[in-house]
Amino acid sequence: MTRVPRSRPLTFFSGLVAAGFLVSCGGGSGQQAKPANTVIQNKGSDTMVNVAQVWAEEYRKVAPDVEVEVSGGGSGVGIAALLKGAVDIANASRDIKPSESEQAAKNTGKQPLGFTVGFDALAVYVHKDNPLTEVTLEQLSDLYSEGGKTTRWSELGVQIPGVKDDTIVRVSRQSSSGTYEFFREHALGNKDFRLGSRDLNGSKEVVELVGSTLTAIGYSGMGYATGAVKMLKVAKAKGEPAVSPTVAGVHDKSYPLARSLHLYTLGEPQGAVKAYVDWILSDAGQKIVEDSGYVPVPPDVRPKP
Amino acid sequence: MSPDSPRDGARAPRPVRPRWAVLAERALEALIRLSGMSAILFVAAIFFFVLREAAPVLVKDEFSLTQFLFSTEWYPTSASNVRYGTLALTVGTLSVTALAMALAVPFGLGAAVYLSEFCAPRVRETLKVTIELLSAIPSVVWGFVGLTVMSRLIVSTTGAPVGVNVLNGGIILALMSVPVIVSIGEDALKAVPDSYREAGVALGATRWQLVYRVLLPAARNGLLAAVLLGVGRAVGETMAVLMATGHAVHIPGSLLDSVRTLTANIAAELGEAPAGSDHYRVLFLTGTLLFLITFAVNLTADFVIRGVRRK
Numbered sequence: 001m002t003r004v005p006r007s008r009p010l011t012f013f014s015g016l017v018a019a020g021f022l023v024s025c026g027g028g029s030g031q032q033a034k035p036a037n038t039v040i041q042n043k044g045s046d047t048m049v050n051v052a053q054v055w056a057e058e059y060r061k062v063a064p065d066v067e068v069e070v071s072g073g074g075s076g077v078g079i080a081a082l083l084k085g086a087v088d089i090a091n092a093s094r095d096i097k098p099s100e101s102e103q104a105a106k107n108t109g110k111q112p113l114g115f116t117v118g119f120d121a122l123a124v125y126v127h128k129d130n131p132l133t134e135v136t137l138e139q140l141s142d143l144y145s146e147g148g149k150t151t152r153w154s155e156l157g158v159q160i161p162g163v164k165d166d167t168i169v170r171v172s173r174q175s176s177s178g179t180y181e182f183f184r185e186h187a188l189g190n191k192d193f194r195l196g197s198r199d200l201n202g203s204k205e206v207v208e209l210v211g212s213t214l215t216a217i218g219y220s221g222m223g224y225a226t227g228a229v230k231m232l233k234v235a236k237a238k239g240e241p242a243v244s245p246t247v248a249g250v251h252d253k254s255y256p257l258a259r260s261l262h263l264y265t266l267g268e269p270q271g272a273v274k275a276y277v278d279w280i281l282s283d284a285g286q287k288i289v290e291d292s293g294y295v296p297v298p299p300d301v302r303p304k305p
Numbered sequence: 306m307s308p309d310s311p312r313d314g315a316r317a318p319r320p321v322r323p324r325w326a327v328l329a330e331r332a333l334e335a336l337i338r339l340s341g342m343s344a345i346l347f348v349a350a351i352f353f354f355v356l357r358e359a360a361p362v363l364v365k366d367e368f369s370l371t372q373f374l375f376s377t378e379w380y381p382t383s384a385s386n387v388r389y390g391t392l393a394l395t396v397g398t399l400s401v402t403a404l405a406m407a408l409a410v411p412f413g414l415g416a417a418v419y420l421s422e423f424c425a426p427r428v429r430e431t432l433k434v435t436i437e438l439l440s441a442i443p444s445v446v447w448g449f450v451g452l453t454v455m456s457r458l459i460v461s462t463t464g465a466p467v468g469v470n471v472l473n474g475g476i477i478l479a480l481m482s483v484p485v486i487v488s489i490g491e492d493a494l495k496a497v498p499d500s501y502r503e504a505g506v507a508l509g510a511t512r513w514q515l516v517y518r519v520l521l522p523a524a525r526n527g528l529l530a531a532v533l534l535g536v537g538r539a540v541g542e543t544m545a546v547l548m549a550t551g552h553a554v555h556i557p558g559s560l561l562d563s564v565r566t567l568t569a570n571i572a573a574e575l576g577e578a579p580a581g582s583d584h585y586r587v588l589f590l591t592g593t594l595l596f597l598i599t600f601a602v603n604l605t606a607d608f609v610i611r612g613v614r615r616k
Contacts, residue, residue, distance in 0.1 A: 169466050174552070174573045175382040190384045195377065195393070196555040198467065198563050201547070201573055212457070215466045 038272045040068045044078020044091030047120060047182070048261050051292040052091055055280055058288060062279060066272050082264055083107055088273050090264040093120060110267035115303070117280050119295035121258035122183055123222040123231040123245040125210045132158045134233035134242035137187055137256055143217065144170060144183075145191040153215065163214050170197035171206050171218030179203065183219050186257055219257075222250075223295065247298055261294065352596060359589035368583070373590065379554045381574065381584045389587045391594065393554045397564035398598070400557050401546060402539040404475030405482060409539075410532055412479070413486025417531070418516055420487065421494035433488075440484030444544040451477040451549030465561040469551035472560040477549045478542055482535035489534055493527020494520055526610050533606050540599055543568040567595050 042052055049072035056068035078090035083104045096112055104112045124140065126132055132153075139156065142148040150156065153166040160166055172193060173180040184190060200206050206220040211228030222245045225231055233242035236256045249255035269277050279285050281303065286296040362368050368389070376390025416436075420429055455476060456468025463472075497520055505515040521528070543566075551563025552573065571588050578585040 165466065167466070175380075181382070184384065192380050192383045192386065195379065196553055198469070199552045199554070199565070199573075201552070209467065209469075212460070213467050 038066045040066060040089065040273055040276055041081075041087040042068050042070045042089045042091065043073060043081050043087045045075040045093040045261070046072040047093045048091040051118070051261075051289060051294065054288050054292060055285060058284070059276060059279060062284075063272075063275065066276065068276065079112075079264060082112065082266060085266065088265065089269075089277070092262045092264060093259055095260075095262070096264055104266060108266055112264045112266060113268060115263045115265075115277055115281065116260045116297055116301075117263050118261045118286070118289035118297060119250045119258055120182065120261055121222050121245055121250045121255065121295050122179065122186075122219050123225065124234060124257070125207055125218050125220060125225070125229045125231060127160075127210060127214050127216060128228055128230045129214060130158065130160055130230065132156065132232060133230075134235060136235045136238050136240075136242075138237060140187045140234075141189060141191065143168065144172070144193055144197070145188040146194045147191070148194055160214055166215060169213050169216040170194070171209050171213075171216050172197035172199050173203075173206065173219075174199045174201055179220065183257070187219070221294075223290070247295065250295060251301070258295075261289075352593070355589055355592045355596065359586050359593055362583050362586035362590065365583070368587075373587070374594075377554070377556060379570075381578070381587065387583070389583075391567065391570075391591055393556050394565055394567045394570050394591070395594070395598075396556050397550070398540060398566040398568070398595075400471050400564060401474040401478060401550060401566060402536060404471060404560065405478035405539045406532070406536060408475060408479035409482045409486060409535055413483045413531070413535060414490055414528060416483070416487045417490030417494060417528075418520075420491045422512070422516055422520065433491075436484045436487050439480075440488070442481075444481065444542060445548075447477050447481055448545040448548030451545060455549065459561075463561060467551060467561075467563060469549055470561050470563045471550065471557050474546045474550035474564070474566075475560075477545050478539045481542060481545065482538045485538055486531045486535040489531035490524075490528050493524040493531060496527060497523045529606060529610060533603065536602055537599060540595070540602070541568060543572045547572055567591050571595075 042056070044052075049070060052070045056070050059066065059068060075090075075092035075094050078087065079092055079096060079100055081087045082090035083100060085108050090112075092114075096114060101112055104110065124135055130153075135156075139150065143150040143156075151168060153160055153163075153168055158166075173183075180193075184193065198209065200209060203220040203224045206218040207224045207226055207229055210216045210218040211226055222231065231245050233244050234256050235242035241254075243249045243254045243256070245255050245258070250258040250260075253260075263277060263280065265273060265277065268274075281297065283299075286302075289296040363370070372388065372390050374395075375392050376388065377393040378388040378390040379393065380386065380388040416432075420432060424432065451473050452469065455473050459465055459468040459470070459473055465472075501519050501523055502515060505519045510518065546566050547569035550566060550569065552565045552569060553563035554565050555562060557564050571591055575585070575588050578588060
């Protein structure tokens with residue numbers, strides 16, 4: 001993972017944990033709720049670290065005797081820790097590799113077991129009156145990345161009705177956004193964005209601006225779609241089928257700007273870990289996925305607890 | 306002074322104040338002096354702490370001050386080639402501020418002259434209260450007005466593709482600085498002694514001649530201060546320009562281009578820049594740059610005022 005570790009929320013969280021620890025020690029005489037007697041170690045993807053922290057904090061309210069310690073570092077770091085048995089749950093925004101599974105079996109005698117807990121998917125938006133229906137990753141890269149050549153809709157073969165100046169208004173996100181990095185990694189192949197795009201501060205703002213601008217294009221979470229915008233079908237390359245950003249397209253990975261978010265455990269989870277995973281896959285846990293800007297797992301494909 | 310004991314006063318022709326009163330007065334004087342000096346202390350301390358956060362990046366080999374000041378390429382989180390060039394941001398700040406002042410200064414000074422010289426007392430009271438109310442509107446509300454109302458208005462009247470741009474930010478900032486300019490400007494005009502007005506009228510000046518030939522030159526310093534406070538408000542404003550200017554790193558070619566300002570850039574990026582990283586330090590350096598810009602504006606104004614005085 002190339003994402004910048006978000007050290008601030010982590011520090012804040014460990015601060016909270018430390019404060020909680022101090023309080024429970026200082027209180028001493030048992031006025032506090034039951035002290036945490038089960039600790040679940042959770043490590044991995046930086047994409048998921050924020051949602052994982054919210055899970056951990058909310059889960060304290062459900063089960064006060066279970067404490068979940070969350071840390072980031074990247075999917076690979078989390079899986080590596082799981083293989084050594086150092087953590088109970090690894091967060092990963094990619095599938096586990098066969099070599100890693102073998103390693104786990106050799107080290108611990110157990111097979112890693114994955115749970116899909118949500119999806120990270122971006123839709124490419126244009127104004128609803130824009131006749132364009134599909135776009136390839138290559139076209140997106142030529143449009144958005146530094147050194148790219150596309151600046152006008154006519155270069156994409158698009159005639160927007162009632163527009164004289166068909167300069168493409170590129171709508172992007174501020175550079176600290178995870179969405180920005182995801183788009184850079186998956187649509188631009190890690191090339192830099194060309195400067196001069198409107199860098200907005202929220203997923204919703206992007207969709208609003210695109211919805212009010214005939215010549216705009218932007219990317220944002222697919223959950224932010226409104227009636228004023230159109231989501232483009234995205235093709236991996238020219239000649240390959242273009243896929244709509246739908247839950248189905250996200251599930252079978254045919255949509256190129258999406259990936260699943262996983263939890264991995266060693267073997268079938270037991271006890272507190274099982275309860276925690278079940279809770280994450282429950283409506284309450286999935287609500288947090290949705291609130292964090294990701295795509296939740298639809299109820300019919302969730303494993304039954 | 307506090308009353309002394311009566312018998313001392315009765316005996317001596319010049320009453321000798323008790324020691325504690327003298328000491329208390331000295332202490333009070335010292336306290337007041339300290340309050341005055343603290344302004345300098347605070348400014349120096351703020352500058353020091355901002356610069357201290359920024360300093361470590363200045364000595365790094367891969368950081369170039371020339372690039373920071375004169376490059377338009379702002380890529381703080383690039384995966385391959387990190388570049389910190391703030392020229393486009395500086396130009397963004399200056400363009401929005403210049404437009405805001407071009408709109409706000411005539412309006413603000415005009416309103417100040419009207420309030421102080423032309424309008425009836427009752428109208429003045431109503432207007433003053435309204436203007437004070439205008440200056441109490443939070444900047445995020447102004448930003449919201451820019452993002453929604455103003456943006457649509459600009460799109461429908463100018464045909465620009467996007468309504469958040471230099472024009473929008475300039476108008477919003479002008480609306481925010483006008484109240485400051487009006488209240489300070491009016492105070493400055495009020496401070497011109499009435500004898501000036503009487504002399505002017507006695508010489509047969511019309512009201513306009515009185516304003517133009519007598520009051521404006523007499524109140525020049527105060528009016529300049531009013532304008533400068535307006536500039537300060539415009540340069541330092543963050544939230545409203547963040548929402549109204551479109552946030553694009555780009556040197557504007559026209560009023561309808563989107564820009565990003567130094568302040569908006571800090572606000573948007575500081576929250577997520579890992580503490581102590583180069584990006585974080587460069588953002589503090591941007592703060593230092595802002596500080597220097599306002600300092601330069603104030604200093605220039607000070608010299609201008611002195612020049613005026615010497616004449």
